[in-house]
Amino acid sequence: MGIFPLxxxxxxxxxxxxxxxxxxxxxxxxxxxxxxxxxxxxxAGQFYLTDMTVLKVMFGGIIVAMVLVFAATGLGxxxxxxxxxxxxxxxxxIVGGLIMGVGFIVGGLCPGTSLVALATFKIDGLFYVLGxxxxxxxxxxxxxxxxIFWNSSYLGRLTLMDVFHLDAGVVVLLVVLMALGMFAGAxxxxxxxxxxxxxIEPKARFAGAxxxxxxxxxxxxxxxxxxxxxxxxxxxxxxxxxxxxxxxIQPGEVLHLMHEHDLTLVLLxxxxxxxxNLFHLADAxxxxxxxxxxxxxxxxxxxxxxxxxxxxxxxxxxxxxxxTMVAESVMNAYIxxxxxxxxxxxxxxxxxxxTPTAAGGDDELRYAFASALGESYPASFxxxxxxxxxxxxxxxxxxxxxxxxxxxx
Amino acid sequence: MTATMQAHPGPRxxxxxxxxxxxxxxxTHPYFAGALLGLVLFASFFLTGNGLGASGGLNRMIVYVxxxxxxxxxxxxxxxxxxxGGDRNPLDDWVVLVAVGAVLGGFASGWRNGRLKLExxxxxxxxxxxxxxxxxxxxxxxxxxxxxxxxxxxxxxLSGGAVLSxxxxxxMFAIFGSAYGLAYFIRRLWL
Numbered sequence: 001m002g003i004f005p006l007x008x009x010x011x012x013x014x015x016x017x018x019x020x021x022x023x024x025x026x027x028x029x030x031x032x033x034x035x036x037x038x039x040x041x042x043x044a045g046q047f048y049l050t051d052m053t054v055l056k057v058m059f060g061g062i063i064v065a066m067v068l069v070f071a072a073t074g075l076g077x078x079x080x081x082x083x084x085x086x087x088x089x090x091x092x093x094i095v096g097g098l099i100m101g102v103g104f105i106v107g108g109l110c111p112g113t114s115l116v117a118l119a120t121f122k123i124d125g126l127f128y129v130l131g132x133x134x135x136x137x138x139x140x141x142x143x144x145x146x147x148i149f150w151n152s153s154y155l156g157r158l159t160l161m162d163v164f165h166l167d168a169g170v171v172v173l174l175v176v177l178m179a180l181g182m183f184a185g186a187x188x189x190x191x192x193x194x195x196x197x198x199x200i201e202p203k204a205r206f207a208g209a210x211x212x213x214x215x216x217x218x219x220x221x222x223x224x225x226x227x228x229x230x231x232x233x234x235x236x237x238x239x240x241x242x243x244x245x246x247x248x249i250q251p252g253e254v255l256h257l258m259h260e261h262d263l264t265l266v267l268l269x270x271x272x273x274x275x276x277n278l279f280h281l282a283d284a285x286x287x288x289x290x291x292x293x294x295x296x297x298x299x300x301x302x303x304x305x306x307x308x309x310x311x312x313x314x315x316x317x318x319x320x321x322x323x324t325m326v327a328e329s330v331m332n333a334y335i336x337x338x339x340x341x342x343x344x345x346x347x348x349x350x351x352x353x354x355t356p357t358a359a360g361g362d363d364e365l366r367y368a369f370a371s372a373l374g375e376s377y378p379a380s381f382x383x384x385x386x387x388x389x390x391x392x393x394x395x396x397x398x399x400x401x402x403x404x405x406x407x408x409x
Numbered sequence: 410m411t412a413t414m415q416a417h418p419g420p421r422x423x424x425x426x427x428x429x430x431x432x433x434x435x436x437t438h439p440y441f442a443g444a445l446l447g448l449v450l451f452a453s454f455f456l457t458g459n460g461l462g463a464s465g466g467l468n469r470m471i472v473y474v475x476x477x478x479x480x481x482x483x484x485x486x487x488x489x490x491x492x493x494g495g496d497r498n499p500l501d502d503w504v505v506l507v508a509v510g511a512v513l514g515g516f517a518s519g520w521r522n523g524r525l526k527l528e529x530x531x532x533x534x535x536x537x538x539x540x541x542x543x544x545x546x547x548x549x550x551x552x553x554x555x556x557x558x559x560x561x562x563x564x565x566x567l568s569g570g571a572v573l574s575x576x577x578x579x580x581m582f583a584i585f586g587s588a589y590g591l592a593y594f595i596r597r598l599w600l
Contacts, residue, residue, distance in 0.1 A: 005458035021503045025510020027449045033518035035442035040530045044599040047592035053439045060443015065450035065571035083454045086569035088576025096558025097583025105588040107547015112463035112563040119515030121527040124544040131548020133471045139556040158575040402458040
């Protein structure tokens with residue numbers, strides 16, 4: 001599953017985490033300036049085919065980082081599930097990109113490079129940064145007028161693998177090859193339009209290209225972990241937790257959590273639609289195993305104060321879903337001990353519309369209902385003052401790993 | 410150096426002059442710089458889970474100022490509430506630190522490489538004043554577009570591109586497409 005990214009706040013405290021980001025930013029700005037990106041005419045040269053530095057640095061950065069990310073994930077060091085992959089808002093992204101292109105060629109800079117220009121005393125950099133502030137301010141003031149469009153065409157955490165139905169390793173290799181092809185084309189354009197002497201270019205770049213292809217092939221060969229691989233990486237610890245009943249939450253604790261204001265409780269009911277319609281816990285959401293993969297990215301973005309409780313009639317189906325959630329890096333996932341049957345054993349007495357039936361098979365509902373009231377039964381949201389249940393406290397909030405905010409926003 | 414200059418060396422130039430007179434070193438080769446950038450980006454994802462970013466940092470800075478000046482307004486606009494509503498501190502976010510760090514890092518490299526220079530970088534055919542106006546205009550358009558796209562070349566194209574976000578790749582091509590499309594018509598700015 002990968003121990004990276006780290007739970008920085010827990011390891012080095014909030015100030016320590018901010019310092020890490022400051023250092024990362026420092027390295028970022030330093031490299032940009034080294035490449036000459038504080039100098040707008042050089043950046044603009046990209047669009048006149050005379051100086052293709054922007055393309056080389058940007059795509060060079062992309063393929064190096066990409067190969068390393070997917071290699072680290074394939075080796076089980078990094079958890080791709082927990083790194084920030086920009087969600088796709090297709091049309092706002094396209095429109096925003098078109099607008100940004102205008103800003104880029106008119107001003108000769110972008111937000112990151114304008115900071116570097118400013119840092120090296122470029123007055124045009126200062127004006128550009130002030131412009132960026134102004135443009136952002138204008139956006140904030142006007143976005144309500146087009147917020148429907150701005151929030152449209154949301155496709156979630158969509159990757160190129162999803163779009164082309166290709167494995168990550170294949171996409172990585174294709175992207176590397178495309179980038180190298182673009183570099184070759186760029187060099188030719190620079191020679192033609194920029195009168196660049198290709199003979200004095202470092203020969204090492206061919207070795208570098210070969211290395212990138214080799215690394216991409218290695219990534220392809222290593223492959224990416226499947227859900228089964230991910231479960232296997234944690235199965236020893238997690239299976240022990242299951243057998244020792246550490247992740248099954250007793251009805252009394254569930255009731256306590258339902259009334260706890262410091263955390264967000266997400267109740268996931270994995271039973272059939274008919275069982276769910278008869279009776280379910282208040283605010284419980286019904287999910288199917290088929291729908292689960294699409295929901296995982298949403299679950300992973302929840303803060304560290306969100307607790308997931310999975311339930312079925314007994315525990316079997318819930319446990320299967322729980323295993324997948326845990327393998328796929330969802331934090332704070334637990335199982336309702338005894339399931340709905342156990343819940344109704346604890347809270348169903350006294351309601352004569354709910355009658356116990358003969359014990360059925362595993363994970364079958366042991367109760368009959370006068371009518372399908374869903375969550376309108378009192379037992380859906382029991383009154384904590386009426387029930388004094390003892391329980392072992394088992395929910396322990398985990399430290400948050402992965403993107404702290406909602407990406408670059 | 411002539412004998413006259415040696416006899417009368419004159420007063421030592423001031424700190425800021427000296428700062429900007431360091432000999433300029435050549436830029437790092439693009440492929441090497443790209444590889445370094447890739448390492449920094451990877452390190453960021455590996456350690457923190459976040460990529461790089463810039464416009465988000467600037468976004469939060471301006472929202473911070475707005476919150477100081479007009480907090481009731483911030484509490485009424487949905488886009489702004491998420492960032493600074495109530496007593497939320499918009500500056501307490503990773504991307505702000507990355508943006509501040511980038512300024513420091515840019516300065517450090519500029520200093521080391523002798524490229525600190527109070528000047529206006531511009532194309533040969535336009536005046537300094539025109540360049541300032543165009544820089545401000547370009548920044549405004551870029552700032553607006555960056556929030557529209559939920560990230561700029563650093564946060565979307567570079568970072569999102571590296572982790573294969575489909576939207577980021579589409580966006581990246583849109584940026585390059587429109588810049589190339591417009592370049593010929595405003596070539597007087599740069600050529």
